Amino acid sequence: MKEQLSALIDDEFEISNADHLLIAAKSNGELKQAWMSYHLIRDAMRGNIPQCGQMTGRVMAALEDEPTQIAPAAAIINAAMVKKPVYKTSRFWSVAASVAAVMFVGLMLFQSRSIDENALNPIEIADNMPTEYITAHQTYAPNSASYYVQDASFTEPR
Amino acid sequence: MSKWMLACGLWCASLNVQALDDPWIVLQKTAFAARELNYQGIFVYQNGNQMRSVQITHMNHGGHELTRNIVMDGQPREVLSQGSDIVIYNAQNDKVVIEKRRGQNLFPAMFPTNLDALKASYEAKFGVVERVAGRDAQVVELVPNDSFRYGYRVWADTEFGLLLKMILTSSSNEILEQIGFTQLSMMNTRDIDWFQPKIDASKSYVMEDAAEVNHVTDNWVIANLPPGYRKIDHIMIAVPGKSVPVNQLIFSDGIASVSLFIEPIIKGTRPKMGHKQVGSTHICANVVDGYQVVVVGEVPAETVRQISRAVSFRKQALVDK
Structure with missing residues (x-):
């Protein structure tokens, strides 16, 4: 429905079929909001928003009027520190919890990395001949004529 | 007249073909001959860049197969088998390690006596007759039906049926492995005093620990x-x-x-x-x-x-x- 509304605003929707949209835009809160937003967006895209240039100036002026405060919250914090020991403050516990969580996650990452290092770093058999498997195959498989060809190095560990 | 002679010649040729019309029978004959005949000889095995000569003595002694294989190159090695029990003597520096094995289809008994499984995966074709180890041999090609196996070329003794030579070929017809007799003779003796390893009294004989099969886990x-x-x-x-x-x-x-x-x-x-x-x-x-x-x-x-x-x-x- 919002898509149809957007199309209607852009003149891409048959207005004679748009009664339901207009009724909905008048009554329904969400669709009314959309109706207004789309118009604002369209106006902004066409550069039709008159106050835009004056906004910065108004904000700066308001800031000028604010009185200057030096360390405004210091007094309040001091009062709080005197009242409660550090470990009783909620801020302490939230920091402690964060530290513990970071350490826990870090430890897990560290541990999983130490396992993965082996798994992710396999031995390429093209570089490192798995002679123990070849020997076992030649020893137990039938029809293996290579039975006679076992290298000295193949039988060495036996 | 010449037509009649040609017809006669064709008829004779067809008879000859009929006698040898199934290459599978030739292969099956190699399986029986290797297990039933008494023979001795030397065969060479080559795989990749490795080669070994092996001296073989085989006898069927009252239904029991006795074989002694002596590996003549590299590490001294003797393989004695009685039926499907195989004992291997590996001479190492100061000792001889004895290994026990079971049921290998060792050369020249490379083929099983039942070829049904092979027939599903290969096609057998006759080749030419060639000389191997001074004997005439019928060539049989085993052509694989798919790319999951290599091809085999087999030379079978035309007189005794024994497997004389076998090569393994890739799909591009490259020789990958070969094993074959260089010398072969039939034995007339019933004597089995050859069926023992050469004992070296200066070395200790050690039994290899057999791998125990206690339980088999399969998940x-x-x-x-x-x-x-x-x-x-x-x-x-x-x-x-x-x-x-x-x-x-x-x-x-x-x-x-x-x-x-x-x-x-x-x-x-x-x-x-x-x-x-x-x-x-x-x-x-x-x-x-x-x-x-x-x-x-x-x-x-x-x-x-x-x-x-x-x-x-x-x-x-x-x-x-």
Whole structure:
């Protein structure tokens, strides 16, 4: 429905079929909001928003009027520190919890990395001949004529 | 007149073809001849850049097969077999290590007596007649039906039916492995005093610790084997340098065999990955769900790769079966 509304605003929707949209835009809160937003967006895209240039100036002026405060919250914090020991403050516990969580996650990452290092770093058999498997195959498989060809190095560990 | 002679010639030729019309029968004959005849000779085995000469003596002594193989190159090694019991004497520096094995199809008994499994995966064709080890031999080509196995060329003695030579060929017809007699003679004696190892009194004889198969755990599923391959054995072996026994599953299509090794990856060890070829042997290593999976076989790379991918693990703890 919002898509149809957007199309209607852009003149891409048959207005004679748009009664339901207009009724909905008048009554329904969400669709009314959309109706207004789309118009604002369209106006902004066409550069039709008159106050835009004056906004910065108004904000700066308001800031000028604010009185200057030096360390405004210091007094309040001091009062709080005197009242409660550090470990009783909620801020302490939230920091402690964060530290513990970071350490826990870090430890897990560290541990999983130490396992993965082996798994992710396999031995390429093209570089490192798995002679123990070849020997076992030649020893137990039938029809293996290579039975006679076992290298000295193949039988060495036996 | 000449027409009649041609017809006669064709009829004679067809008779000759009929006598030899099934190459499978020639292969089956090699399986029986290797087990039933009494012979001695020397054969050479070559795989990749390795070569060994082996002296063989075989006798069928009242229904019991006795074989002695002496490896003549490299590390001294004697293989004595009686039926399917095989004892290997490995001479090392100061000792002789004795290993016991079971049921190998050793040369020249490379083919099983039942060829049904092979017929599903290969086509057999007659080749020419060639001389091998001074004897006439009928060539039979075993052509694979798919790319999951190599081809074989077999030379069978025309007189005794014995397998004289066999080569393993890749799809591009390259020779990967060969084994064949260079010298062969039939024995007339019934004497079996040759059936003993050469004992070296200066060395101590040590029995190799046999791998105990106490329990077999299998929480894996092998879903999609290459066509024609069946599981023929499952053993637990002790691999040197490993603290836990390793599962070895053996698959075969009747002649080619592939070993699949499965073991849990122990924390702190680096798993093996990748692919390698040594002569006719392909090796593929993979990690599946925290298990090390290694596949080794004298088969094309595609076959070891597919078997290594066929393994999946059920989501449960290892349970003794």
